[in-house]
Amino acid sequence: xxxxxxxxxxxxxxxxxxxxxxxxxxxxxxxxxxxxxxxxxxxxxxxxxxxxxxxxxxxxxxxxxxxxxxxxxxxxxxxxxxxxxxxxxxxxxxxxxxxxxxxxxxxxxxxxxxxxxxxxxxxxxxxxxxxxxxxxxxxxxxxxxxxxxxxxxxxxxxx
Amino acid sequence: xxxxxxxxxxxxxxxxxxxxxxxxxxxxxxxxxxxxxxxxxxxxxxxxxxxxxxxxxxxxxxxxxxxxxxxxxxxxxxxxxxxxxxxxxxxxxxxxxxxxxxxxxxxxxxxxxxxxxxxxxxxxxxxxxxxxxxxxxxxxxxxxxxxxxxxxxxxxxxxxxxxxxxxxxxxxxxxxxxxxxxxxxxxxxxxxxxxxxxxxxxxxxxxxxxxxxxxxxxxxxxxxxxxxxxxxxxxxxxxxxxxxxxxxxxxxxxxxxxxxxxxxxxxxxxxxxxxxxxxxxxxxxxxxxxxxxxxxxxxxxxxxxxxxxxxxxxxxxxxxxxxxxxxxxxxxxxxxxxxxxxxxxxxxxxxxxxxxxxxxxxxxxxxxxxxxxxxxxxxxxxxxxxxxxxxxxxxxxxxxxxxxxxxxxxxxxxxxxxxxxxxxxxxxxxxxxxxxxxxxxxxxxxxxxxxxxxxxxxxxxxxxxxxxxxxxxxxxxxxxxxxxxxxxxxxxxxxxxxxxxxxxxxxxxxxxxxxxxxxxxxxxxxxxxxxxxxxxxxxxxxxxxxxxxxxxxxxxxxxxxxxxxxxxxxxxxxxxxxxxxxxxxxxxxxxxxxxxxxxxxxxxxxxxxxxxxxxxxxxxxxxxxxxxxxxxxxxxxxxxxxxxxxxxxxxxxxxxxxxxxxxxxxxxxxxxxxxxxxxxxxxxxxxxxxxxxxxxxxxxxxxxxxxxxxxxxxxxxxxxxxxxxxxxxxxxxxxxxxxxxxxxxxxxxx
Amino acid sequence: xxxxxxxxxxxxxxxxxxxxxxxxxxxxxxxxxxxxxxxxxxxxxxxxxxxxxxxxxxxxxxxxxxxxxxxxxxxxxxxxx
Numbered sequence: 001x002x003x004x005x006x007x008x009x010x011x012x013x014x015x016x017x018x019x020x021x022x023x024x025x026x027x028x029x030x031x032x033x034x035x036x037x038x039x040x041x042x043x044x045x046x047x048x049x050x051x052x053x054x055x056x057x058x059x060x061x062x063x064x065x066x067x068x069x070x071x072x073x074x075x076x077x078x079x080x081x082x083x084x085x086x087x088x089x090x091x092x093x094x095x096x097x098x099x100x101x102x103x104x105x106x107x108x109x110x111x112x113x114x115x116x117x118x119x120x121x122x123x124x125x126x127x128x129x130x131x132x133x134x135x136x137x138x139x140x141x142x143x144x145x146x147x148x149x150x151x152x153x154x155x156x157x158x159x
Numbered sequence: 160x161x162x163x164x165x166x167x168x169x170x171x172x173x174x175x176x177x178x179x180x181x182x183x184x185x186x187x188x189x190x191x192x193x194x195x196x197x198x199x200x201x202x203x204x205x206x207x208x209x210x211x212x213x214x215x216x217x218x219x220x221x222x223x224x225x226x227x228x229x230x231x232x233x234x235x236x237x238x239x240x241x242x243x244x245x246x247x248x249x250x251x252x253x254x255x256x257x258x259x260x261x262x263x264x265x266x267x268x269x270x271x272x273x274x275x276x277x278x279x280x281x282x283x284x285x286x287x288x289x290x291x292x293x294x295x296x297x298x299x300x301x302x303x304x305x306x307x308x309x310x311x312x313x314x315x316x317x318x319x320x321x322x323x324x325x326x327x328x329x330x331x332x333x334x335x336x337x338x339x340x341x342x343x344x345x346x347x348x349x350x351x352x353x354x355x356x357x358x359x360x361x362x363x364x365x366x367x368x369x370x371x372x373x374x375x376x377x378x379x380x381x382x383x384x385x386x387x388x389x390x391x392x393x394x395x396x397x398x399x400x401x402x403x404x405x406x407x408x409x410x411x412x413x414x415x416x417x418x419x420x421x422x423x424x425x426x427x428x429x430x431x432x433x434x435x436x437x438x439x440x441x442x443x444x445x446x447x448x449x450x451x452x453x454x455x456x457x458x459x460x461x462x463x464x465x466x467x468x469x470x471x472x473x474x475x476x477x478x479x480x481x482x483x484x485x486x487x488x489x490x491x492x493x494x495x496x497x498x499x500x501x502x503x504x505x506x507x508x509x510x511x512x513x514x515x516x517x518x519x520x521x522x523x524x525x526x527x528x529x530x531x532x533x534x535x536x537x538x539x540x541x542x543x544x545x546x547x548x549x550x551x552x553x554x555x556x557x558x559x560x561x562x563x564x565x566x567x568x569x570x571x572x573x574x575x576x577x578x579x580x581x582x583x584x585x586x587x588x589x590x591x592x593x594x595x596x597x598x599x600x601x602x603x604x605x606x607x608x609x610x611x612x613x614x615x616x617x618x619x620x621x622x623x624x625x626x627x628x629x630x631x632x633x634x635x636x637x638x639x640x641x642x643x644x645x646x647x648x649x650x651x652x653x654x655x656x657x658x659x660x661x662x663x664x665x666x667x668x669x670x671x672x673x674x675x676x677x678x679x680x681x682x683x684x685x686x687x688x689x690x691x692x693x694x695x696x697x698x699x700x701x702x703x704x705x706x707x708x709x710x711x712x713x714x715x716x717x718x719x720x721x722x723x724x725x726x727x728x729x730x731x732x733x734x735x736x737x738x739x740x741x742x743x744x745x746x747x748x749x750x751x752x753x754x755x756x757x758x759x760x761x762x763x764x765x766x767x768x769x770x771x772x773x774x775x776x777x778x779x780x781x782x783x784x785x786x787x788x789x790x791x792x793x794x795x796x797x798x799x800x801x802x803x804x805x806x807x808x809x810x811x812x813x814x815x816x817x818x819x820x821x822x823x824x825x826x827x828x829x830x831x832x833x834x835x836x837x838x839x840x841x842x843x844x845x846x847x848x849x850x851x852x853x854x855x856x857x858x859x860x861x862x863x864x865x866x867x868x869x870x871x872x873x874x875x876x877x878x879x880x881x882x883x884x885x886x887x888x889x890x891x892x893x894x895x896x897x898x899x900x901x902x903x904x905x906x907x908x909x
Numbered sequence: 910x911x912x913x914x915x916x917x918x919x920x921x922x923x924x925x926x927x928x929x930x931x932x933x934x935x936x937x938x939x940x941x942x943x944x945x946x947x948x949x950x951x952x953x954x955x956x957x958x959x960x961x962x963x964x965x966x967x968x969x970x971x972x973x974x975x976x977x978x979x980x981x982x983x984x985x986x987x988x989x990x
Binding site: 319320321333334335336337338363419420421423493495496499511513526527528529530571572573574575576611612613614615616675677678679680758760761762860870 | 965973983
Binding site: 020030035036037038039040041042043044046047049076077078080081086089090093094095096097099100101102103104105106109125127128129131132133134135136137138139140141142143144145146 | 179181182184185186188189190191192193194195197198280363364365366367368414415416417418419445447448638639640798800801803804807808810811812834835836840841842843844845846848849
């Protein structure tokens with residue numbers, strides 16, 4: 001199999017890579033680019049641990065081919081903080097103890113950021129349904145939902 | 160040194176303990192920097208993959224690996240025959256056979272061979288090139304079927320000396336607990352309930368699949384990085400299986416993406432080490448989700464028969480349970496803990512439990528949060544609820560009337576010291592949740608739960624740095640915020656700010672033996688060792704201050720982060736802070752550290768009461784959780800956020816067990832739902848907020864009164880939800896999970 | 910002499926007694942004494958047991974003192990998840 005040359009932008013950085021035609025974006029991120037913040041919990045789009053955005057749209061990177069990243073903008077957990085300034089969601093997750101083991105956290109943060117960009121003032125129910133594709137086994141989601149809603153509140157007040 | 164029973168409980172006003180500080184690994188985990196099992200790499204590493212049995216039960220007649228070995232890019236192929244021929248104890252021999260099958264493949268997904276290749280593609284092709292000649296055998300996956308005469312036999316003569324002669328060869332052990340006379344007790348009852356219950360196997364469902372990276376040199380030195388609940392256990396088990404000196408194998412625990420008991424054993428690690436040895440290259444292995452579900456430990460499925468007698472006023476006169484747990488293809492289901500814990504919350508004159516450990520053609524069970532207890536509590540708490548309702552009694556009052564308290568002889572033998580069950584029941588009764596109105600098709604259920612907790616081997620090393628900050632090294636992977644708790648206890652004891660302490664999880668070369676992160680032991684046992692290590696450092700710092708002041712060390716006391724002269728002859732020296740003592744450590748005898756190695760016994764037992772409201776859709780049988788409150792005794796909550804998190808997480812795992820999660824096997828004995836789409840764990844939209852009430856009845860076995868909190872919270876939910884569903888729909892569900900088709904059928908049949 | 914309560918299925922190896930007496934002042938002496946007096950218990954003792962002494966559970970500590978009047982209960986070896 002010959003490899004495909006891909007030119008893309010990841011977290012604003014121009015990036016090129018070669019990948020197999022059947023290689024997922026998640027594998028490219030993790031194995032070729034060393035960006036292991038996106039996690040593989042299932043490889044079948046059920047757990048959301050690999051959530052990234054492609055041109056602003058929330059996707060499971062395990063269901064996207066690396067080759068599909070050509071010419072698009074990809075955003076991952078690694079690009080969420082602005083230098084040493086954590087995103088309000090990241091801060092609220094720490095403050096609210098919204099993580100225990102932390103394996104699902106990157107995916108949930110990426111998904112939650114996408115929620116607040118789409119709907120800056122979500123209800124608890126809207127938050128729960130938006131995050132229904134992100135599995136967490138430790139927390140029972142309680143503190144996650146609180147952290148996301150608190151972050152939304154802070155972001156609304158700041159804007 | 161064992162903690163003696165005269166340990167003085169510290170009742171001072173805490174400054175750090177009990178606050179909600181930020182966890183030290185928080186930033187790494189919200190930025191994607193934290194390195195979990197699959198995030199570790201090594202130069203030149205190969206990809207290791209496992210070939211798994213497609214059959215539930217088959218004799219392995221031969222394995223031909225020659226074609227795979229001949230492929231370009233394939234650097235090693237291993238089978239069970241590659242394990243060194245070492246005599247192992249029964250337990251470890253089973254672990255080895257589970258890592259790579261010997262004579263028989265015992266379940267769908269059982270590992271039979273493994274390859275290491277230069278790429279994932281090549282490794283996959285190599286797996287296909289391995290030819291295994293199987294003789295397929297009859298199989299059995301149901302616990303009750305497995306003990307019927309004529310059932311397929313997994314291991315001839317496998318049962319131990321406790322199994323009565325003439326029993327099914329699939330019974331590995333029998334346990335019996337209790338006291339009194341059941342039949343006499345039942346005669347005194349106004350009502351006797353006999354009921355049978357079943358629960359399906361559920362998986363711990365950690366989101367991080369098992370992963371490891373192994374290197375092994377020809378000099379016998381090896382390194383292993385892996386996600387595990389206990390890297391010392393990994394070291395000892397791998398060293399035993401591979402015939403290595405424990406000291407030559409260094410294991411480093413990565414961050415761990417959930418475990419819940421499922422990462423208290425090894426699956427990949429010995430295989431990766433053999434591949435690394437054979438290929439002379441680092442080998443990384445990462446399981447797929449399907450492999451996790453097919454071949455790593457779910458908990459046991461159960462079948463339980465209950466007999467309970469109750470008087471008209473709600474007193475239990477006798478209680479008996481017969482429990483059959485299948486723990487997969489090897490001995491060791493947690494049925495003894497089911498049998499010991501089933502009636503632990505109650506003060507009973509006549510009680511008997513009998514447990515049968517059964518093998519079937521399913522994956523070897525692994526511990527799952529309070530192993531064995533939730534299924535037993537499901538049966539017992541459901542039966543008590545049904546009896547109370549039948550007699551027109553309040554289910555909380557009935558539990559209070561029969562509640563175990565200080566002085567009660569537990570159903571498993573010992574007499575309880577001060578325990579918190581009654582407090583959880585009374586708090587539940589006074590909580591607004593108990594009297595909140597309910598709507599149509601809605602119901603409320605309660606149930607109690609119990610777990611033992613324990614301590615175990617523990618080492619902590621605490622170092623004072625030259626600038627007066629503190630590092631703590633512990634040997635237990637941090638699975639839910641324990642580094643924060645250790646830093647808090649060290650800061651509390653030293654009288655310095657929490658931010659001045661950093662706790663790390665050290666590798667196996669850096670500390671002595673540490674028991675696995677399990678049994679709700681870490682905050683208790685590692686916390687105790689951290690406190691003792693801090694006390695040792697304080698003693699040394701008082702000595703150094705005494706040298707400077709020219710007084711006796713006994714004339715120095717430590718308070719508020721500094722040495723103070725104390726007593727009549729100590730003089731009037733100004734206090735020396737920790738930082739001041741640290742700064743001159745080189746001049747007063749060298750670096751200052753405290754360490755503590757112990758096997759702390761005396762972990763306190765733990766009780767909880769859960770209350771849940773559900774709504775049952777009479778048209779679909781779907782159950783919705785409307786409101787949930789956990790009442791649990793934490794002894795002393797070191798970090799209340801993470802105590803609440805344990806309560807909430809346990810409750811929600813219980814909700815999944817009660818409503819959705821199950822292992823579904825086809826007629827062919829093949830697992831039909833080996834993925835998160837079909838093995839459905841609770842998602843955010845399934846749930847309400849989980850309310851928690853932390854009670855603090857100090858454990859006298861810990862200097863701050865801490866007791867483990869992690870496990871008890873999964874024990875009550877199964878029955879609490881079944882009782883709630885019964886109240887909402889009028890049907891008594893005795894078979895988990897209470898999935899919509901089952902509930903609907905029960906409603907239609909009533 | 911210390912009175913030791915054992916669990917029901919072990920009584921098959923103690924002449925059907927659910928409580929046996931052993932000369933012991935420590936946990937180690939207790940476990941050794943049980944094995945010597947009732948060899949049928951040895952396989953279980955080797956697989957591992959926990960022992961409750963006056964309501965507190967001990968897994969390993971050989972030299973944990975046991976008073977003659979202590980309540981001693983043999984338990985299946987505790988594990989956790």
